Every structure is written in C-alpha cells, then in structure tokens.
Amino acid sequence: MMESVPEQQGSMLTVYLGLSLLFLILCFLSLRFPAGSPHEHRARRFMAIFLGVQSAWYLAFYATLATSGENRLYPTLQDGLGFLSYTLTVPMFHAFANRATPSYNWWIMAGTLILAVPVTVAVPSYIDKLHIGNLATIAIMAVNIKAIGTYMRVTNNVAASILWYLVLLFASLLCLRSLALFVDPGVAVWNESFLSFLLPLMSLSVTILILASVGLTAQQSLIRLALRDQLTGLRNRHALMEDYQSFISRLSRSGNAFALLVCDIDHFKLVNDKYTHEAGDKVLKAFAQRLNRVLREEDIAARVGGEEFVLLVSDASPQILARICERLLEEVRSMAFPDISPDLVITTSIGAVLVDDENIKFESAFRAADEQLYAVKAGGRDAFALSRSQIENSQG
Numbered sequence: 001m002m003e004s005v006p007e008q009q010g011s012m013l014t015v016y017l018g019l020s021l022l023f024l025i026l027c028f029l030s031l032r033f034p035a036g037s038p039h040e041h042r043a044r045r046f047m048a049i050f051l052g053v054q055s056a057w058y059l060a061f062y063a064t065l066a067t068s069g070e071n072r073l074y075p076t077l078q079d080g081l082g083f084l085s086y087t088l089t090v091p092m093f094h095a096f097a098n099r100a101t102p103s104y105n106w107w108i109m110a111g112t113l114i115l116a117v118p119v120t121v122a123v124p125s126y127i128d129k130l131h132i133g134n135l136a137t138i139a140i141m142a143v144n145i146k147a148i149g150t151y152m153r154v155t156n157n158v159a160a161s162i163l164w165y166l167v168l169l170f171a172s173l174l175c176l177r178s179l180a181l182f183v184d185p186g187v188a189v190w191n192e193s194f195l196s197f198l199l200p201l202m203s204l205s206v207t208i209l210i211l212a213s214v215g216l217t218a219q220q221s222l223i224r225l226a227l228r229d230q231l232t233g234l235r236n237r238h239a240l241m242e243d244y245q246s247f248i249s250r251l252s253r254s255g256n257a258f259a260l261l262v263c264d265i266d267h268f269k270l271v272n273d274k275y276t277h278e279a280g281d282k283v284l285k286a287f288a289q290r291l292n293r294v295l296r297e298e299d300i301a302a303r304v305g306g307e308e309f310v311l312l313v314s315d316a317s318p319q320i321l322a323r324i325c326e327r328l329l330e331e332v333r334s335m336a337f338p339d340i341s342p343d344l345v346i347t348t349s350i351g352a353v354l355v356d357d358e359n360i361k362f363e364s365a366f367r368a369a370d371e372q373l374y375a376v377k378a379g380g381r382d383a384f385a386l387s388r389s390q391i392e393n394s395q396g
C-alpha cells in the first residue's frame with residue numbers, strides 16, 4: 001500500500017508517527033516531574049493527559065493519511081482529539097496558576113465539543129465542515145488565550161509570556177485562514193498544506209514552552225523557598241546578606257545612607273513558657289506583619305534568629321530613623337492577641353545604625369546595631385537606640 005503513497009505524503013507519515021512517539025515519551029516523562037503543592041500535582045496530571053491526547057492526535061493524522069481518508073473514522077477521530085487536546089490546556093493553565101477554571105469556560109468548551117464535532121461530521125459539504133471547524137477552533141483558542149494570560153500573570157516567567165504571544169499569533173493565523181475560506185473557497189486546497197505545517201508547529205512550540213515554563217516556575221519557587229523564613233515568610237539570613245550588598249551598591253550610586261535595625265521581642269521566652277510554643281509562633285507571625293506594615297516597599301525585613309529580626313531601611317537620616325523606630329515600637333505595643341490572652345502585651349527593643357560608607361561590611365554594621373540593642377535591653381527594653389559612629393571598617 002505504501003508504494004502508492006506519493007513521496008511528500010510518505011515523509012508526512014514519518015513526521016506524524018515521529019510526533020506521536022515524541023508526545024507519548026513526553027507524556028510519560030511529565031508524570032515523573034516533581035510537584036510540590038496539590039495544585040501542581042493536578043496541573044501535571046492535566047499536562048500528562050494533554051500530551052497523551054496529542055500523541056493520539058498525531059496517530060490519528062497518521063491513520064488518516066495512511067488510509068488516504070478511505071476510513072471515515074480516522075478524520076473524525078483526528079478532529080475530535082485535536083479539539084480535546086486544546087480544550088484540556090484551559091483547565092491545565094488554570095491549575096498551574098492555582099486558579100479555578102471559570103464556569104463560562106467550561107460552557108464554551110463543552111458546547112464547542114458537543115456541537116462542533118458531530119455537526120462537522122454530519123454536514124456533507126467539505127467547505128462547510130471547514131467553516132464549522134474553524135469557528136470551533138477559534139472559540140477554543142479564545143478561552144486558551146485567556147487561560148494562558150492568567151497563567152502568565154501568576155508565574156511571571158519569560159517562557160509563559162512567549163507562549164501567550166505565540167498562541168495569539170496562531171489564533172490570528174487561524175482567523176485569517178477562516179476569513180480567506182469565506183472569501184474564496186478555492187483556497188481550501190492550499191489550506192490543507194497550511195494546516196499540516198501549522199498544527200505540528202503549534203503542538204511542538206506550545207509543548208516546549210509549557211515544559212520550559214513549568215521548569216522555570218519550579219526553579220523560581222525553589223529559589224523563593226531558599227530565601228524565605230518558613231514561619232514568617234520574611235527574608236532569611238542568607239537572603240539578607242544579598243539584600244545588604246544591593247543596599248551597598250545603591251549607596252555607592254546615590255550617596256544616600258541607609259539604616260540597619262536589629263529588633264528583638266522582649267521577654268519572648270515568657271510567651272512560650274506561659275502560652276505554649278504555638279502561641280509564640282503566632283506572635284512571631286503577627287510581629288513580622290507589623291514590621292512589613294511600617295516599612296516601605298523598597299525596605300527589607302528579615303528574620304535572622306528565634307525572635308531577632310533585621311530591617312534595612314533605604315535613604316535614612318537620623319531623623320527618619322527615629323521616626324521609623326517610634327512607629328515600630330507603637331505598632332508592636334498595639335498588637336492584640338485575644339485568642340491567646342487579652343492580657344498579652346508584646347514590646348520590642350531596637351538597635352539601629354546608619355550605614356553611610358560603602359566599605360562597611362554587614363558583620364560590622366550588625367555588631368554596631370546589636371550593641372545598641374543590648375544597651376536598650378539593659379536600660380529596660382521597649383525603646384530604641386541609634387548609633388552612627390565607630391563602625392569598624394572590616395578592611396581596616
């Protein structure tokens with residue numbers, strides 16, 4: 001039978017079979033991808049199903065071409081699987097973005113699948129089949145573009161953005177093709193080769209970008225996890241070192257001093273002892289939230305020890321610093337914990353130092369602020385002390 005297949009058709013058979021195998025391998029590989037949260041597990045399952053359906057789709061392409069369309073089952077399967085695979089990407093992208101798929105999306109997708117596939121099969125004219133197929137594809141592409149847009153905004157990685165523009169391009173090409181068919185049904189012949197080129201290109205590029213984006217997202221969440229304190233969500237000591245360096249670079253560019261503050265919750269051990277360790281954790285989380293409330297967006301709050309926090313405050317002067325410390329003390333004093341005890345009052349002590357020389361190392365600034373902190377603790381707590389002089393230059 002293969003002897004009667006023209007050369008060009010023969011090479012397309014190889015392409016379709018190759019793509020079917022490739023998607024099958026990717027489907028199995030995607031099941032082995034590590035996924036942390038439950039929504040990632042759900043998203044990966046959708047991804048595996050999408051890749052499995054893509055594999056079946058190209059097998060149906062192969063079967064249609066190999067039998068030269070004699071068996072009507074294969075082209076029908078081909079259309080159905082094509083719709084299904086791009087329908088599946090909608091809940092998949094929402095799952096990756098940890099969002100529920102809006103109900104109207106389900107209506108559009110279900111309506112398109114239920115109506116378009118049987119109607120496409122039923123209408124006798126080839127051109128009418130194409131028109132209906134086009135309209136259905138455009139509807140599916142539209143919900144896809146919206147879903148990828150949501151995913152792009154949440155993951156904020158470059159692969160997701162390229163994917164969005166690419167799918168928009170494919171959708172525009174399909175709209176053009178649809179219009180061209182309305183104007184001149186004669187382009188249907190040319191349309192076949194357009195599709196046999198466009199569809200594999202679309203499948204491959206969409207898959208590659210999904211895999212790249214999933215990889216980048218996993219990498220981003222690992223990096224975020226490594227830089228965060230698990231309990232409070234603030235930056236950890238490691239991240240603080242990097243932040244300190246970027247504050248030093250900013251200082252050398254702008255010449256504006258910044259401040260390093262060490263805050264320590266007063267008598268925190270008593271909270272744990274009197275109200276349990278869990279209550280202590282609650283206090284730490286609430287304390288972290290108050291710090292963030294006082295700081296500006298460009299400032300940094302980090303947890304560096306049990307109940308010890310470090311803040312970096314940009315463009316600081318002694319006056320600004322004093323105002324910020326006053327506000328911090330006030331914010332902490334005003335915290336209420338009715339679920340722990342109405343009597344629980346938390347206070348903090350703050351030691352601060354102004355960093356106005358780019359040669360000052362983190363350890364020196366931290367030591368200077370810590371000395372001030374201990375002076376406050378010795379003096380009765382719930383207060384702040386500023387130091388701006390005598391920071392050792394670690395190079396000296």
Ligand SMILES: Nc1nc2c(ncn2[C@@H]2O[C@H](COP(=O)(O)OP(=O)(O)OP(=O)(O)O)[C@@H](O)[C@H]2O)c(=O)[nH]1
Nearest residue numbers: 264265266267268269270272277278280281306307
């Ligand atoms: N709940 C909770 N407690 C912690 C955590 N990390 C450290 N701690 C506790 O924090 C307490 C720190 O106590 P101390 O260093 O004695 O200081 P303090 O009681 O705050 O006293 P001053 O600093 O002198 O005012 C210890 O009891 C630690 O067990 C944590 O992640 N959660």
